[in-house]
Amino acid sequence: MLKTFIRVLGEDVSVFYRYIWLVIIYGVLCGISMTLLVPVITYLFSGETGQALRWLAALLLGLFLCWGLRNAVEQAGVRVGCAILQGARHRLGDHVSRLPVGWFTPQNTALLNHLVTQGTMVVAQLPAHVLTPVIAGIVTPMVLTVVLLVLHWPLGIIALLSLPLLTGVIALTNKLSQRADDAFQSHFAEASQRVVEFSKNQSVLRAFNGSGGSTLWLKRTFELQRQSGSRLIWLSAGSAVLNLWAVQAVFSGLLITSVLWLTGQLDSGLDTSAIIAVIVSFLLASRFIDSLLDVVGYGEVLGSGLSQLDAIRKLFEVEVLPEAETGLKPRDASVELHGVTFCYESGEADVLRNINLTAKPGSMIALIGASGSGKTTLLRLIARFFDVDQGSVSIGGVDVRNLTGEVLAGQVSQIFQESYLFSGSIADNIRIGKPGASDLDVMDIIRQAGLADIVERLPQGVDTQVGEGGACLSGGERQRIAIARALIKDAPILLVDEATAALDAESQAVIASTLANLKGRCTLIVIAHQLSTVAMADQIVVLENGEVAEQGPVDELRESGGKYTQLLDEQRATKGWHITSFEDEAQED
């Protein structure tokens, strides 16, 4: 817990240390103040009223100091909470921005959203509202235990033994509640994600499931959330009862011991000092129990807060991609893969195995292979979405792990099949590729990406809002904006996941002409779906089950009659492709 607080608070950690020290001092001072009851009662019973009043004044002063310190503790707790709210989100953001892109699954994204919006809020409230009574509720009984040991050792021994016993019971019940709370929070995040998915994709759901089956996933998620919610309620209630029983058991032990001792004293004749000691011990024992009851009372809120803190800890423990500290720069736009092996999850089968590939500066490589053969993964490794498990990926002779994020981003531009557009205008989205681009540059790129006609048709031209995710545009229009965004960046290496049949013929033609224009001007590595693209490449790489099955110039592969021709035959059968050269294609067009 302490480590996570320290991590979450970063450079503001001093406010947390100050708070912890204050609350410990507060707990000790409360314990000491209560022990001042001993001389007050002793002197009262022995008739020394003056002395009793002096000790009473000391007791009142102690209580006054406790009250003052409690205020200081509360303020320190609020300051810790503010520091968490102000800094934790930034620190989480910094950490998350360095995580591998593959971490951002819908479930992790929903969890992140939940932690940033609600989790940090719950954690921020812990010091001010929960930790103070809990820490003081443990420190004060420790002080009282020492006094009880001095005053009447059997009571002291019971108090001493009860501390680890109660800590054990509370830790156990907390762990159980925390587990139930983790499950509930995870189902809660999943349900939130499902609701967003459900509302965003109504058109798909209605088209395929008009009878209401579309709500099946949602219902299942809600059911899981309900089950984990009930489990959490039952466990929390059970834990509260168990904790209370444990405290009452200790109280009964203290009570029985006091009564037995008092009875023994009465049998062996009245010893006033012993009777005073029993009465005082009994008073202290009841304060001891009160403090523990405070701890138990906050058990449930504490468990829930700690569960959020634990989720934040786990998030901080996800390994980030190490950032290069060297100032190395690629010497040219070549791309080399040496013995690259990679799997997404450790322990699972390799998605790529021993891949060797060289793209000379300005050359073009077409990646082809069946669905799932690893083509997209290979492009992701070049852009360092993940680090390879074995081997290396180099750009311009430098391992991508030794390039800073900024240098690498400057070298590589990408066109994906599904490129996300941000809320804003067409021009805003294109300028993501080059923030300082002039209006003239933007218009020029719009022409190159075959967007000119579309932009002219729109009443607000390049200032037309695209909506969230480009919802106001067609798939082809979105794709062309994404192409324009990649082109304006003018990076020396372009990675392209060519559009499949999901796009209209015009957009496919735009990609083909873009590639033809760029050929020779930058290094192109393209997942090729169109025969014309395959035909214009300098080198074809055929992937099969994560391995390079064949590679070489198109003519060589055509003649060898190996995997390449086999794949083309299969695709010709499904799409009507035929083996031809780029020139033939151009003539046919």
Ligand SMILES: Nc1ncnc2c1ncn2[C@@H]1O[C@H](COP(=O)(O)OP(=O)(O)OP(=O)(O)O)[C@@H](O)[C@H]1O
């Ligand atoms: N983020 C991921 N986490 C885990 N496994 C993944 C992930 N992305 C892809 N895979 C798996 O890796 C393998 C290769 O996928 P990849 O997307 O690289 O293939 P592909 O050749 O590009 O396929 P397609 O042509 O259908 O896009 C597949 O078995 C896929 O299920």
